[in-house]
Amino acid sequence: MDVRYINPFIESTIHVIKTMSSVDVKFGKPYLKKDEVAKGDVSGIIGLIGDVKGSISVSFGEECILPIVSKMFGENFSELNDEVKDAVGEISNMISGQARQKLELMGRNLRAAIPIVIMGKNHTISHITKDKIIAIPFMTDNGDFTIEVSFEE
Amino acid sequence: MMDFAITILIVDDFASMRRIVKGTLKSIGFNNFIEAEDGAIALKMLEKEKVGLIISDWIMPNMNGLEFLKAVKGNAKLKDIPFIMVTAEGQKGNVLEAINAGVNNYIVKPFTPETLQAKLQKVLK
Numbered sequence: 001m002d003v004r005y006i007n008p009f010i011e012s013t014i015h016v017i018k019t020m021s022s023v024d025v026k027f028g029k030p031y032l033k034k035d036e037v038a039k040g041d042v043s044g045i046i047g048l049i050g051d052v053k054g055s056i057s058v059s060f061g062e063e064c065i066l067p068i069v070s071k072m073f074g075e076n077f078s079e080l081n082d083e084v085k086d087a088v089g090e091i092s093n094m095i096s097g098q099a100r101q102k103l104e105l106m107g108r109n110l111r112a113a114i115p116i117v118i119m120g121k122n123h124t125i126s127h128i129t130k131d132k133i134i135a136i137p138f139m140t141d142n143g144d145f146t147i148e149v150s151f152e153e
Numbered sequence: 154m155m156d157f158a159i160t161i162l163i164v165d166d167f168a169s170m171r172r173i174v175k176g177t178l179k180s181i182g183f184n185n186f187i188e189a190e191d192g193a194i195a196l197k198m199l200e201k202e203k204v205g206l207i208i209s210d211w212i213m214p215n216m217n218g219l220e221f222l223k224a225v226k227g228n229a230k231l232k233d234i235p236f237i238m239v240t241a242e243g244q245k246g247n248v249l250e251a252i253n254a255g256v257n258n259y260i261v262k263p264f265t266p267e268t269l270q271a272k273l274q275k276v277l278k
Contacts, residue, residue, distance in 0.1 A: 019263035020173075073172060087169040093212070094262045097241025101261075104244045112241075114166070114212060 044092025054151030064143030159205025192221025
C-alpha cells in the first residue's frame with residue numbers, strides 16, 4: 001500500500017472532528033494492524049472504489065465519542081444509542097469525502113459506498129482488500145479513537 | 154432580506170445530519186421544516202407540500218441527491234425552488250455534475266453555520 005494515502009485521512013479526520021464538534025484531536029504513530037478486532041466500541045466502515053480499491057474505518061471508544069456527539073448536537077449523550085451510531089456513520093462519511101478530495105489532487109479518483117456502522121464491545125472490522133491495514137491512533141481529552149486504512153493498487 | 158416563513162425540505166439518509174442542518178437553520182431564524190430520508194420520499198412530499206428551499210445530501214439509497222436534483226429541475230412546477238446540495242462529495246467532477254444539473258449552490262461537509270448562512274443569503278435573496 002502506498003503510504004502517501006495515509007496523510008489525507010489524518011488531515012481530514014482532524015478537520016472533520018474539529019469543525020463538527022470543536023474537539024481538538026492529536027494523532028499518534030501509524031502502525032500495522034494484524035487482527036480484525038475493533039479498537040473502539042462503535043465503528044464506521046466505508047468501501048472505496050475507483051483508481052484504487054480499499055476501505056477505511058473509524059472506531060471510537062465510548063468515552064471518546066459521547067462528548068463529540070454531545071457537542072455536535074448541543075445536548076448531552078450519556079450512552080451509546082442509535083443516534084450516536086447514526087452520527088458515527090455521518091462522521092465517517094465526511095472523513096471519507098474530505099480525504100477523497102485530497103486524493104483527487106494526488107491524481108487518485110475514488111467513489112465511496114454508503115457507510116456501515118457496527119456497535120458493541122470487541123466487534124470486528126472486515127476490510128474489503130486483503131492488503132495491509134494501517135491503523136492511526138487519535139487522542140482527544142476524553143479518550144481515543146482509531147482510523148484504519150487499507151488499499152490495494 | 155430572507156423570508157423566514159418558508160418551509161425548508163431537508164433530505165438526508167442520516168438523521169444526525171438532518172438534525173444538525175435543522176439546528177443551524179433554526180439558529181438563523183427558520184422554523185418550518187419537513188424531512189425526507191432519500192430523494193424518492195422527498196419527491197412525494199413535494200407533490201403535497203409548498204416548499205421554499207430544498208437542502209439535500211448526495212449519497213443516499215433509493216434515489217440519490219443528483220437524481221433528485223434532476224427530477225426537481227426537470228419538473229416545470231418544481232424547477233424554481235432553490236436547491237442547495239450539502240454533501241461530503243467535494244470532488245471537482247461531482248460539483249460540475251451538480252452545476253450542470255441546475256443546483257443553485259453547493260456546500261461540502263463538514264460546514265460551519267456561517268457557511269450555510271452565506272449560501273442561503275445567495276439563493277434566497
